[in-house]
Amino acid sequence: MNKNRKICVVITARPSYSRIKSVLTAIKAHPQLQLQLVVAGSALLDRYGNAADYIERDGFEINERVFMVLEGENKTAMAKTTGLGVMELANVFYNLKPDAVITIADRFETIATSIAAAYQNIPLVHLQGGEVTGNIDEKVRHANTKLADIHLVASEDSKERVLKLGENKDFVFNTGCPSIDIAHELLETKILDFNPIEKYGGVGGLEAMPKNYLVVLQHSVTHEYEQAKADVSKTLHVINALEIPTFWFWPNVDAGADGTSNGIRSFREKHNPKHIRFFKNMDSTDFLKLLKHSQCLIGNSSVGIRECSFLGVPVVNIGTRQHRRQRGENVIDVTYDEVQIKEAILSQLKTPKNKRSTIYGTGDSGRKIADILATVDLPFHKTIAY
Numbered sequence: 493m494n495k496n497r498k499i500c501v502v503i504t505a506r507p508s509y510s511r512i513k514s515v516l517t518a519i520k521a522h523p524q525l526q527l528q529l530v531v532a533g534s535a536l537l538d539r540y541g542n543a544a545d546y547i548e549r550d551g552f553e554i555n556e557r558v559f560m561v562l563e564g565e566n567k568t569a570m571a572k573t574t575g576l577g578v579m580e581l582a583n584v585f586y587n588l589k590p591d592a593v594i595t596i597a598d599r600f601e602t603i604a605t606s607i608a609a610a611y612q613n614i615p616l617v618h619l620q621g622g623e624v625t626g627n628i629d630e631k632v633r634h635a636n637t638k639l640a641d642i643h644l645v646a647s648e649d650s651k652e653r654v655l656k657l658g659e660n661k662d663f664v665f666n667t668g669c670p671s672i673d674i675a676h677e678l679l680e681t682k683i684l685d686f687n688p689i690e691k692y693g694g695v696g697g698l699e700a701m702p703k704n705y706l707v708v709l710q711h712s713v714t715h716e717y718e719q720a721k722a723d724v725s726k727t728l729h730v731i732n733a734l735e736i737p738t739f740w741f742w743p744n745v746d747a748g749a750d751g752t753s754n755g756i757r758s759f760r761e762k763h764n765p766k767h768i769r770f771f772k773n774m775d776s777t778d779f780l781k782l783l784k785h786s787q788c789l790i791g792n793s794s795v796g797i798r799e800c801s802f803l804g805v806p807v808v809n810i811g812t813r814q815h816r817r818q819r820g821e822n823v824i825d826v827t828y829d830e831v832q833i834k835e836a837i838l839s840q841l842k843t844p845k846n847k848r849s850t851i852y853g854t855g856d857s858g859r860k861i862a863d864i865l866a867t868v869d870l871p872f873h874k875t876i877a878y
Contacts (some may be wrong), residue, residue: 493719498526499617499865500555500590502581502605504533505744506543507795508596510776511619514673515594515859516552524866528588532558532577533601534744541742541773549775558586560601565675566717566750570600579603585612593638598625598633599744600714606639615870619861620669621829622650622657624816629714641871644793644861646798647853649818660874667860670854675799676855684785688739692774697766702737707783710791711743713813720751722757723828727790727810728759730833731768738768739748739782788840790833792832796823802855804848806840808833820849 499519503509519527531554535543544554547674560576562569581604585593593609595602596755597620618640624630637657645651654664687701688694710727712720731738743752756770774782780799783789788806789796789829792814796807801820809825810833824830824840 496526496589496650496672497524497866498528499590499592499594499872500528500530500585501594501596502530502532503535503543503547503596503649504577504601504605505535505599506541506773507744508599508602509535510674510795511596511669511671512594512781513550514670515619515861516858518858518862519865520552520788520864522866525862528555528582528590529553530556530584530588531559532581532582533561533573537561539772541745542707543773546773546775549867553849555588557586560604564750567714570714570860574601575603578607581605581608582612585609585614590614592865595636596620598623598629600629600632600635603632603635603639608670610639613872615872617644617865619644620646620650621655621817622652623647624707625814637713641874642864642868645664646857647818647857648838649659649851657703658858663868663871665860665864667847667864668855668857670853670857670861671776671795671799672802672853673855673858674777674834675784675802678777678780678784678803680851681781681784684781686781687768688771688774688778688782691778692771694739694769694771696740696769697764698737698739698769704787705737705739706731706734706788706790707786708738708740708790709793709795710752710810711793711813712749713792713811716750716812720749720827721755724752724755725759726828726830727833728755730830730837731790732759732763732765734769734834734837736787739786740768740770741774742770742772788837790837798852801849802852804845806843806845808836808840813862818851820851821847822849 519525531544534540558580562572592615594617595605618636621637643664644667651666790808807823825838
């Protein structure tokens with residue numbers, strides 16, 4: 493067995509860091525592993541919060557930076573960004589010579605990591621395969637699964653689906669979701685121990701830290717990207733009418749993200765709501781603390797399905813982005829209808845925070861994953877198991 497396996501992790505976007513942070517820590521600490529860290533895509537861009545700053549602040553060394561995002565935030569830009577990623581990451585892997593590469597989840601550009609590794613016969617490890625949603629991400633996720641050699645899934649439901657896709661059972665492991673590790677550390681926290689406005693600034697009329705508040709995180713849906721501005725405008729109108737203090741976070745880079753961003757900017761300039769504060773990014777632990785002590789999360793982020801289910805935070809999930817993804821009892825699903833959104837929020841405000849779920853793990857995923865990476869065979873060629 494290789495006593496010092498080089499494990500190359502590629503982080504391409506802000507949410508990917510929270511998905512992998514505990515794994516990075518466990519790999520870095522493992523005596524039989526060496527961490528190689530590549531940060532790419534929107535994770536390097538200030539307009540999306542520059543996750544690289546948080547990564548370095550947490551004590552991780554970045555081996556390579558890959559700038560690959562084309563402006564436009566439409567379907568063509570997504571395709572070209574992915575193509576650039578394949579070319580740039582192929583060179584990175586050639587130079588770093590990792591023993592295995594980890595690609596994370598399902599964002600559109602993650603398939604560039606998979607192609608660049610698989611085509612060079614580098615064993616590919618895929619985190620969080622086997623899930624289903626209502627987005628281009630589902631195609632990418634299943635494509636990553638078929639390119640990958642080792643599968644570290646987040647739930648039993650996902651494991652069964654990966655096996656049905658024909659993957660070898662000896663290389664499919666239910667490790668839980670690493671982001672639950674961070675949530676687990678926060679279970680016993682009784683109060684929010686920082687002021688997000690003082691610590692992160694942001695913009696908007698909300699200037700004092702409220703006792704009770706909502707959190708909104710709404711992304712575009714890539715196959716519905718032309719509706720992005722109209723979709724976010726409906727949520728904005730509801731939140732404005734409720735007049736409940738709200739922390740609102742900027743969307744990921746996807747087709748339609750410009751529409752979502754423009755909708756937020758236009759609404760802010762026209763209405764100047766006094767009870768909303770807007771943020772680009774936040775440290776992953778701070779963000780989960782903010783969620784844990786909130787009254788409700790509104791939007792369509794997977795954090796509402798995963799971490800919020802573990803923490804028992806009420807969620808109003810809007811639209812199709814998380815369609816068919818396994819969820820806990822903390823979630824109410826609605827369409828882009830202002831009446832439905834408002835009624836769901838008011839219903840969740842009456843709901844006590846006690847509907848916790850462990851469908852996505854119990855808080856020890858990082859350690860499990862590092863142990864698997866240190867001991868599992870590292871194949872780079874596979875045949876389909878039936």
